[in-house]
Amino acid sequence: QPGGTSSSGSSSGPSSSPSWWVGAISSDLGCSKNAALLLLAGNQTQCSATEIYTGLASVGECVACSSAPKGPGYYCQDNTAVLCPNGHYCPDYLTKAECPKGTWCRAGFVQPEDCSFVISCPQGSEKQLAGPGLLFGLILFLVCICSCSCCFRIRAVREQEHIRDEAAKIQDGAVVLGQGLGQTAYSVAIEFEDVGMKLKSNGLDILSGITGKFPAGSLVALMGPSGGGKTTFMNALCGRASYGTIRGSIKINGKAGSVQDFPKLVGYVPQDDIMHADLTVHQNLYFNAQLRLPAGTSSEQVLEHVNKTIKVLGLEHVAHNLVGSAERRGISGGQKKRVNIGMELAAMPAVIFMDEPTSGLDGAATIQLARCLSELSRSGLTIICVIHQPRWAVFDCFTHLLLLGEGGRMVYSGQAKMSESYFDDTGFRLPPRENPADWMIDIVCGMSPRYQSKSSDDVDAAFAAPHDLFELWDSKCKAQNPYEDSSLVMGEPLSQDRSTPGRLKQTWIFLVRNARQWNKVSFLSTLALLFLCGAVFGLLMTSIATFSYGAMFAMLTGNGFIFFMITTVNSRSVFGFERLQYLREFKSGTSSGAYWLAKITFDLINVFMYSLAYSLPLFWLQPLPAMSYGQYLVVFIMSAWYHSGLGMLFSVTFSSTSASLLLCVFAPMVLQLAFAGTLIKISDMSAGQKALSSISCGRWYNQELYIRELQHFPEHTHKFPEVVKQLASIQADLDDAGVGILNLAILGLLLRIWALIVLALLKYSEGGNCITQLRFVAGKHLRHLGLVVGPSPKPGDVVVATVTRSSSSLHPLRSVQVEPAQIPV
Numbered sequence: 011q012p013g014g015t016s017s018s019g020s021s022s023g024p025s026s027s028p029s030w031w032v033g034a035i036s037s038d039l040g041c042s043k044n045a046a047l048l049l050l051a052g053n054q055t056q057c058s059a060t061e062i063y064t065g066l067a068s069v070g071e072c073v074a075c076s077s078a079p080k081g082p083g084y085y086c087q088d089n090t091a092v093l094c095p096n097g098h099y100c101p102d103y104l105t106k107a108e109c110p111k112g113t114w115c116r117a118g119f120v121q122p123e124d125c126s127f128v129i130s131c132p133q134g135s136e137k138q139l140a141g142p143g144l145l146f147g148l149i150l151f152l153v154c155i156c157s158c159s160c161c162f163r164i165r166a167v168r169e170q171e172h173i174r175d176e177a178a179k180i181q182d183g184a185v186v187l188g189q190g191l192g193q194t195a196y197s198v199a200i201e202f203e204d205v206g207m208k209l210k211s212n213g214l215d216i217l218s219g220i221t222g223k224f225p226a227g228s229l230v231a232l233m234g235p236s237g238g239g240k241t242t243f244m245n246a247l248c249g250r251a252s253y254g255t256i257r258g259s260i261k262i263n264g265k266a267g268s269v270q271d272f273p274k275l276v277g278y279v280p281q282d283d284i285m286h287a288d289l290t291v292h293q294n295l296y297f298n299a300q301l302r303l304p305a306g307t308s309s310e311q312v313l314e315h316v317n318k319t320i321k322v323l324g325l326e327h328v329a330h331n332l333v334g335s336a337e338r339r340g341i342s343g344g345q346k347k348r349v350n351i352g353m354e355l356a357a358m359p360a361v362i363f364m365d366e367p368t369s370g371l372d373g374a375a376t377i378q379l380a381r382c383l384s385e386l387s388r389s390g391l392t393i394i395c396v397i398h399q400p401r402w403a404v405f406d407c408f409t410h411l412l413l414l415g416e417g418g419r420m421v422y423s424g425q426a427k428m429s430e431s432y433f434d435d436t437g438f439r440l441p442p443r444e445n446p447a448d449w450m451i452d453i454v455c456g457m458s459p460r461y462q463s464k465s466s467d468d469v470d471a472a473f474a475a476p477h478d479l480f481e482l483w484d485s486k487c488k489a490q491n492p493y494e495d496s497s498l499v500m501g502e503p504l505s506q507d508r509s510t511p512g513r514l515k516q517t518w519i520f521l522v523r524n525a526r527q528w529n530k531v532s533f534l535s536t537l538a539l540l541f542l543c544g545a546v547f548g549l550l551m552t553s554i555a556t557f558s559y560g561a562m563f564a565m566l567t568g569n570g571f572i573f574f575m576i577t578t579v580n581s582r583s584v585f586g587f588e589r590l591q592y593l594r595e596f597k598s599g600t601s602s603g604a605y606w607l608a609k610i611t612f613d614l615i616n617v618f619m620y621s622l623a624y625s626l627p628l629f630w631l632q633p634l635p636a637m638s639y640g641q642y643l644v645v646f647i648m649s650a651w652y653h654s655g656l657g658m659l660f661s662v663t664f665s666s667t668s669a670s671l672l673l674c675v676f677a678p679m680v681l682q683l684a685f686a687g688t689l690i691k692i693s694d695m696s697a698g699q700k701a702l703s704s705i706s707c708g709r710w711y712n713q714e715l716y717i718r719e720l721q722h723f724p725e726h727t728h729k730f731p732e733v734v735k736q737l738a739s740i741q742a743d744l745d746d747a748g749v750g751i752l753n754l755a756i757l758g759l760l761l762r763i764w765a766l767i768v769l770a771l772l773k774y775s776e777g778g779n780c781i782t783q784l785r786f787v788a789g790k791h792l793r794h795l796g797l798v799v800g801p802s803p804k805p806g807d808v809v810v811a812t813v814t815r816s817s818s819s820l821h822p823l824r825s826v827q828v829e830p831a832q833i834p835v
């Protein structure tokens with residue numbers, strides 16, 4: 011009763027505010043029914059066929075259809091303005107025509123829209139039907155995959171033939187490693203004094219008072235009982251013990267420093283066989299050599315060097331076999347061990363650290379390897395090996411021995427061949443037919459008796475190993491070690507690291523390697539899975555969805571969710587599955603930036619193909635969106651770009667595979683459900699929720715698809731109340747097309763940059779917390795730039811002090827030239 015109520019029952023005149031008395035309206039309209047009910051139901055009977063009854067606010071008013079009270083897109087039906095139905099168009103309020111063949115008409119259209127050329131539209135079409143379009147897309151898709159696959163296959167076969175031809179050229183007999191590589195001859199001598207280490211985690215001393223020298227070209231055995239600190243000491247020497255605080259001094263070629271200052275000259279063979287299981291033996295060595303050999307080494311030289319390394323290690327017959335893993339059987343354990351070593355030999359460093367290189371090898375292979383290492387060391391290469399129970403023939407190959415006891419303390423340091431006489435001089439006796447290496451470990455473990463003197467048969471019962479062994483060494487040899495090589499061979503002080511291929515070249519090498527590593531079976535299975543999911547969702551949409559402006563947003567945007575999850579989960583393989591391999595390469599001086607760039611570039615193939623595989627059946631099988639397929643695909647590509655970045659970040663951040671997998675499944679789900687504006691309107695969100703929604707893919711994916719679709723609808727449809735309401739709820743405007751794409755591009759890039767930062771920090775992740783890692787990295791780079799000298803060291807910091815011992819007694823390497831090794835095959 012707008013404008014007031016008249017209890018008198020008479021309607022007010024035009025001069026007073028308009029008001030009606032319901033009883034009078036009933037009689038005015040000639041109805042006998044209750045007036046209120048009549049009004050609620052709408053009094054349509056009083057309007058003519060060409061009029062519209064306009065509702066409660068103007069009771070009794072019939073408006074001519076031609077005056078179009080609701081705007082275009084409506085027509086008159088039973089005195090009500092209704093939206094022109096699907097499959098029809100309504101140019102005015104009085105006309106409702108069926109959509110002609112070759113065109114399609116969605117609800118509210120005032121004229122039909124033409125179908126695209128590959129699409130069929132029978133008469134009365136409310137949507138475009140896939141028809142030959144889907145077939146065309148499918149054929150294109152398959153042709154794309156097959157041609158790529160064939161190209162790679164042909165290339166791989168040709169390449170393998172070339173490698174075999176080159177390998178056949180290598181003569182049987184002596185093989186010379188490193189010949190003609192044109193590298194500067196580096197040799198490395200290491201001196202250390204009073205080196206100790208305290209664990210950062212619990213402050214426990216696990217090394218102390220270790221003093222000695224490893225001349226250039228020496229082959230050193232690091233021996234001791236299990237848990238004696240061999241690996242720890244080796245890690246301290248080669249700068250990999252970030253989990254501890256190192257005391258004492260280490261000198262490289264007479265200059266205080268760490269071998270880690272020259273990472274490209276250092277090889278490290280880890281105890282575990284860390285290599286690429288999805289590459290062949292030859293490829294593993296070849297890419298390693300390409301990345302680490304001096305810049306300017308030609309591909310042919312690299313190939314020749316790798317073929318020789320393979321020959322030296324006796325791996326010719328498995329050179330083109332996959333290395334393999336637990337899931338995919340490849341070469342044997344012993345062969346893997348050799349590949350593990352070969353990866354460092356292929357890089358021809360100046361010093362190699364090896365953690366138990368012979369474990370898992372049979373007797374013959376161990377001797378063969380020891381002899382090979384001995385030959386290499388004679389050429390100037392310094393090799394330091396942690397070794398367990400070497401048989402005599404193997405032990406005999408070593409030039410130096412460092413024997414550690416419990417708690418990481420020294421029992422012996424010096425020439426290997428003099429170790430026996432040291433223990434002999436100190437009252438120990440080698441039992442007949444005992445292996446000297448085993449005997450020494452027995453001594454350290456207190457399992458070999460000590461006699462009062464060389465000539466006496468009385469056992470020194472008071473002697474307690476290993477503590478007294480430490481005392482014995484300190485008292486007899488700490489000040490002046492007679493067992494050391496009197497003619498210490500020392501290389502020139504190292505001033506700069508080896509110059510290896512630049513970042514751009516490395517990026518290219520990594521890209522080629524990625525192509526070789528490409529698991530086509532897994533790739534094709536993922537494509538098939540995505541295609542299937544897209545097809546299922548598309549068919550579902552066909553059967554359940556009837557177009558309406560209210561449901562349009564949900565129909566368009568509700569299908570991306572599974573695609574997001576699969577893309578995120580799958581992209582864990584980009585970085586996450588080769589964490590250890592990456593660390594091994596990165597620590598040997600390869601660029602993490604180049605590695606990252608190559609990985610994300612190669613992943614673009616996945617981003618594109620996954621988007622194509624999913625969106626193709628979805629687009630063509632569901633009631634076709636009005637936008638073109640190209641526009642639709644772009645939105646999917648950008649969403650895949652975002653989600654693969656998310657997967658990469660999770661996989662590099664969390665070393666636990668189950669944690670990263672769970673995150674890859676749940677993060678896209680939570681972001682899509684809670685922050686994409688589907689369940690909770692963005693306009694209703696708090697500031698915090700809005701911030702989260704702005705970094706969620708779903709929000710921009712939804713917005714972009716909706717706006718792009720709307721832009722293909724006639725302009726008058728943008729004013730329909732459902733459309734206006736939906737745009738308000740996602741806080742978007744029709745002019746915002748492209749904003750979503752841009753945001754997704756930026757977010758995807760940021761996620762990748764974040765992953766790069768985590769990758770760079772991984773190098774320093776052993777034991778240190780995030781702050782320590784950041785400080786370490788910042789300090790390192792600032793020092794490189796010469797900007798910071800840094801505060802003076804505090805107790806507990808890593809201290810590299812200058813050794814007071816004169817270096818005048820140290821003379822240069824007799825032959826600093828790294829001459830090729832003559833390795834008997």
Ligand SMILES: Nc1ncnc2c1ncn2[C@@H]1O[C@H](COP(=O)(O)OP(=O)(O)OP(=O)(O)O)[C@@H](O)[C@H]1O
Pocket residue numbers: 209211216234235236237238239240241242243253777
């Ligand atoms: N990161 C670490 N955190 C805690 N303890 C450690 C760490 N690294 C080494 N240790 C401890 O230091 C001691 C020496 O370990 P290390 O691995 O160097 O011995 P090892 O002589 O190489 O033994 P094995 O021959 O069995 O490999 C061990 O007691 C070990 O538990």
